[in-house]
Amino acid sequence: MKDASTRFPRRALTAAWMGPLAALSLAGCSGPVNNQQGYMPEQPVAFSHAVHAGQYGLDCQYCHVGAEKSRHAGVPSTSVCMNCHTQVKTDSPEIQKVAAAVAENKPLAWVRIHRLPDHAYFNHASHVGAGLDCQTCHGPVQEMVRVEQRERMTMGWCLDCHRDTAAKQVSAPPPSAPRAGELLALSSGAPAPEPLKAPRILQPPTDCSSCHR
Amino acid sequence: MSDPLPKYWQSLAERAGDPGALAQTQDEFAEPLPVGVAATPPDASSRRDFFKVMGLSAAAAMVACQRAPVQQIIPYVARPDEVTPGLALWYASTCNGCIARCGLLLKTRDGRPIKVEGNDEHPVSRGGVCAVGQASVLSLYDASRARYPTRGATRVSWTDLDADVTQALRKAAEAGKGIRVVLPWHLGPTAEAAVKRFLTAYPTARTVRDEALGELSAIADAHRVTHGVRAVPDYRFDKAAVIASFGADFLGTWVSPVAFTRQYAESRDAARRRTMSRHFQVEPVMTLTGAAADRRFVVAPSDVALVLADLVRRLAVKAGREVPGLASLPPPALDEASRAELADTLWAQRQDALVVAGGDDVATQVLANTANALLGNEGHAVSLADGTALDADALSLGTLLTELRAGSVGAVLFMGVNPVYSDPRGAELAALLKDVPLTLSTSDRRDETAVHVGLHAPESTALESWGDAEVRRGVVSLRQPAVAPLHETRSGVESLLQWAGAPQPHYDFLRARWEAEVFPRASGLGQGFIAFWDDALRRGVVTLGAAAAEAPAFREEGLAKALAGVARHAAEWELVLYPTVALRDGAPANNAWLQEVADPITKVTWGNPACIAPARAKALGLKDGDVVQVRAGSTTLSVPVLVQAGTHPSVIAVAVGYGRTQAGRVADGVGVNGYPLSAVVDGRARRTVPGVTVQATGEQQPLALTQTHHRLEGRPHVREAELAAFLANPRAGNEVHAGHGGGGHSLSLWSGHEYKGHRWALAVDLSACTGCSACVVSCQAENNIPSVGRDEVLRRRDMHWMRIDRYYQGDEANPQVVHQPMMCQHCENAPCETVCPVLATVHSSEGLNQQVYNRCVGTRYCANNCPTKVRRFNWFDYEHAEPLERMVLNPDVVVRSRGVMEKCSMCVQRIQESKAAANREGRPLRDGDIQTACQQSCPAKAIHFGDVNDPDSQVARLAKDGRAFRLLEELNIGSSITYLTKIRNTGSGSGT
């Protein structure tokens, strides 16, 4: 009993924290905390990223074409699957589902896994342009047979990375494709835009309006 | 803790004595809790168990409510090449909102048009769009539009309808009965060609041109008298050093307000040109143009023509010419000095002077033409050679009525007109239509005319169909659809071609005509038609190198006859029916954005009051909202009164465009319809009606005003200077600012913000701003701002992030007016930021005052503490009642829920987008890369956005200008918005 009484204050302290914390996290449900970490729903077609991205090493952007230029990485249109699968593995029942969808001109309804609340704006292009690997946020997708949300994807998680990147003064990779201005210049004969003097040091914003607007 | 084994088993494994399961029972938590409680050794304390249970149930509750409903991603089956989800696609096009036909850029997202912007490359409109043009994107999604063709009220297929129409037309033609196509004046060259094709197919067919406001036909008919051509000249306000407008609201509603506003703003850019035009306005009611004028003369409606006649007489004397038909006219009720000043100032500039007249009276227009001819400004400030010719053979509505009464008409097709609503003889027309075998309307909804016709063949909206326009000779613009027709509608041109027996898609017809007629006019291009066509599509407009044309000469022959009708109608009351900036003739009435934008002068939303002069109101004991009965002939109208400064005492002015009955959910029953009160003189409807009676009813009907106090109370929020004073001292009128040292005594409790990169700011030129409110609607469209309706505006809860404050000063019989665009000032030391308990409004590292909706709990403390009262609160969930209308929402901006504060974000989504684009392309941002919605649409280019940390940016230069001042500098809020002093050229010599 002596032992218990000496330990009591510490436990009481912990307990005192627990109570309000539990209450608040309970209330927090109605708020924007929408952590779906570990979410791994079944998809209409048993598509395996482990096979496509892992085994065959397809580039992510072969299918997710928007990632480089748009807010949305995008899910490939069904016809993209058929680029290969008119020839490859046509006898698989899963592929036949896709082929049927194309034939009926009826899109497949995939279940969305990575999802931010409606009031949070995320731009894939900015992150891909800054040289981030897809895996940084999406986890080792090339190993996933069925995709799951690996990271917390909460506001704190986003901000941690933004703050960390700013602190480390990471520089962005040079733009891979010719810049739009240069393309225009090539075709029209107008002077090309000035080249960048130094590589861009990433300054990931931490302003609220970067994501909430 | 004597016995660690539980008395009750929790699982089968445990019961079977599985050691792992037993070990687990040592601790109630199978997994460690994130807060680290489970890391402490287990003990027997019951208190601890209590908290464990509590924690577990909380965790369970969290898990239970953590999963949001399943969302699906539905990709394209085959993605169109040009579409990348998340990226906007822009189409260059031409506005169809009014006769001005401004150049547009239509922004589409994922196939939906969501925003209308001005096309900077259009040489006439030059990047501006008015409120009506901005709102046309909402009209596209109007749930009250007709969705399929009908016979009576029953749905028919297009094939059936076409068969019916063709058969009836043939029958009418064979019987020698007239076929009448009632059209607006301006259709565009291709549509006119389709009309011609139709007329050729049916020999008895004739066009009838109807125009609710009658302004264009008055101008065209006056030119037929004075120049022998039914045409509208090209007015060039940028070339005018003196402008005399007789009731022409050229900045608001007259002919081509966007283009004129730009020209006007340029001619009055005193800072750049070191001179500015002087603008006289002679009018009975305050218009947007009158509000901008340097000198405004308030005269009775029937005196406007007399003042103009007097001007012509004086100019004739100066020019040493004789003008017939003026001798007998009585002198106007305007003092001699003013009349002399007007004539002298105009004569001094002659070629660079411009006289324009508004209204639907041909005689007044004839006088204006005569004045211009006497000044000899053809080819300078006015150019008939560059103008547009109108249908010379068209009949008038009066003629049509005569024919209908005679029973000689076999078919009437209404295309894009609504005369039953907009003409005083509408009721008679509706009755006469019953006896016509074929009556048809192509209106986009079953409107007041369409409910009286047999067949309804709904036309696609301008955003869904092709078209073209030539608003100035040689400037041909193209209208291309931004979306496939949402409903079973068809373009009017296609219908006409179908009925003419030459069915052809609109696109093919248009392209063929361009190849045959437009392309040959384009000289020196050195490219094939396909390249020309692609370029035209991309730019939306082509400028043809037109050879200078000879303008028809001025003729005096018809003058005396044309002026015979000019006389003074001394009456106790004269009714003036005028169009508003938002609703114009009433065609776009079923548009909540337009109903809710406050009239720039009256500040009334959702309705049309009767404006009367303050002196008259006082004499009659009337105040705002008192309902009066206006009687013209046998027609009466009950309408609430608004005491409007600057109205002539004999005038009662009612806006047209309201009182729709068949426009749809939004417009029906809003305001009163003034058109039936119009007079009919010589077969023409006239919107100025002398001799009406006005009677108070004792009833009250509150007016939904967005601003109820109209004077500045001596506060220096708006500063102005006279041109002469400004030229002598660039800080004229802005001396207070100097006192504050342009930022002033900046003692602050806070250490201040540091901006390492950009610092965004706006500059607003009060000299350029006319108050046209295009920016207000543009902002509303861009930022998903809800329309709240009349009741909420009555409660002073309008939601606009951007508003235009209008203040009067001086004599209320004829006050001076200033407009001040007001948006969030993005203060450096923002009062709102300190008071929010939850940090829902904070300062960004780029100087923006950010409102974080999802953090806001809605204390409204920030709005209370906002000295400019620009914050807007979501009192309710302002839902879009019609799902279709949600299509207009901008996916880059969140839709705010009830209970949160919102306000101008300086279009932060545009900033982000441009920054991301620049980063992607590896280039720095340039000044002008980012345009806010208000800036983009501003016809006067009064708003400038940019980075004040970039010393070369326009906004940084303007911030240091002598005219620059900020609101409430003495509060040390450090506003990011720079206002520039308003410069007037009244000629009074001294600045204030």
Next chain:
Amino acid sequence: MSNQHLSPLREPLVTEPRTLGQLTEEICAPMERAPTWKWWVAFGIAVSVLGTGAGIVGYQVATGIGTWGLNKSVGWGFDITNFVFWVGIGHAGTLISAILFLFRQKWRTSINRAAEAMTLFAVMCAALYPIIHLGRPWLAFWVMPYPNDRGSLWVNFRSPLLWDVFAISTYFTVSAVFWYVGLIPDLATVRDRAKAGIRKAVFKVMSLGWTGSNRTWSRYETVYLLLAGLATPLVLSVHTIVSMDFATSVIPGWHTTIFPPYFVAGAVFSGFAMVLTLMIITRVVLGYEHLITLRHLENMTKIIIVTGGLVSLAYATEFFIAWYSGNPYERFAFMNRAFGPYAWAYWIMVTCNVVSPHLFWFKKIRTSPAAIFVLSLVINVGMWFERFVIIVTSLHRDFLPSSWAMYTPTMVEVGTFIGTFGLFFTLFLLFVRVLPIISIGEVKSVLNFAREGHGTQPHPPAKPVAEEPHPVAHRPVASAPLAIATRKDAPV
């Protein structure tokens, strides 16, 4: 207590001769007998008003704050007016208890309990407003700083609203503890009088094992003194901080440094008026005229004269400073108060708060419960209008004339306000029924015989005598017999 010296100059605080037993009996009586029909009627009304108010609040929360008459310029109206009003009312209790206790004002003893209860109930009514006036009241907990997964999204410590949250919750907590601690000896008395059953069990728990021993009393007195010391600065801080909601803003009419003392004075002013209102009703209804005597009422009217004077001075100062500052916005704001569209509210305020307290200079009025009652109501009305005037007239016409607007409350706002009265009176009526509304232990100490030290002998004094103030340290001795009186075996 033979060494105690009695002053013939001081009037007795309890005017009727009572023995300790009689007093206990008398104060406990309302709790132990069945409620009268009067109580039922009053309670019925209060509960139905509360129910209606709750329904209205429910409707408002479900539909949106737009059901109130607020607009883009006037973001606060009835809500914050009532909030400040109730917080003001909630001032007097702790003031009477703590400050008067520290100043050894014995006359507080028969009113402090009820006044403290009033404080708690008023603060509860007040605390309702900051929550229901939110656009999203279900997120009210965001004003609490707590660890979260939003990148450490914290609260804004610069915001006076946040200070308010802390000030009011602290004030409420300390007031509640102070009240409860003061209740403990009486709870024990009730426990001891109760027969076995729920009542006994509840009071047993609530009285925390009070034995009435000398040591208990000694500790109790120390704790009570400490709590009084702790509560006193809070009385000042609460309204100081409430006033900062306005004072730290930039709005003319709000932005002024006089607000903290002005608000505290106003709060004491209104709080005392409310105490008077309630006490006058209570003493009549429960027949406590000898415990809550005219002297009590008179003392309170004197405080009202003083605080009323302070408030008047503040009004005058505001006007003077507005003129003296030369700030045109400030000048306009005050001219607008007095002569603008809300001038009626301003002049009601002036009449009630500046003019009416001066009637208390007349002894006749000061000693007429009816007159005091009417005037206390008048002052409450006046103080409500003071808040209304400050909030609404400052907001409705501020810097930009384009945004000037009028504010008219809706039935929902009025209903909510009336509903808070329902809440207040429901709680107060329950309090009257379940707890001793006069501090038995403390009142006994001001009984004449107690001061004379005659122990257990009843001694109706022939002439009024008053007590000599004595150090608190002596209290346990003086009150020792009281402890005996509360014991089960005591002859009561």
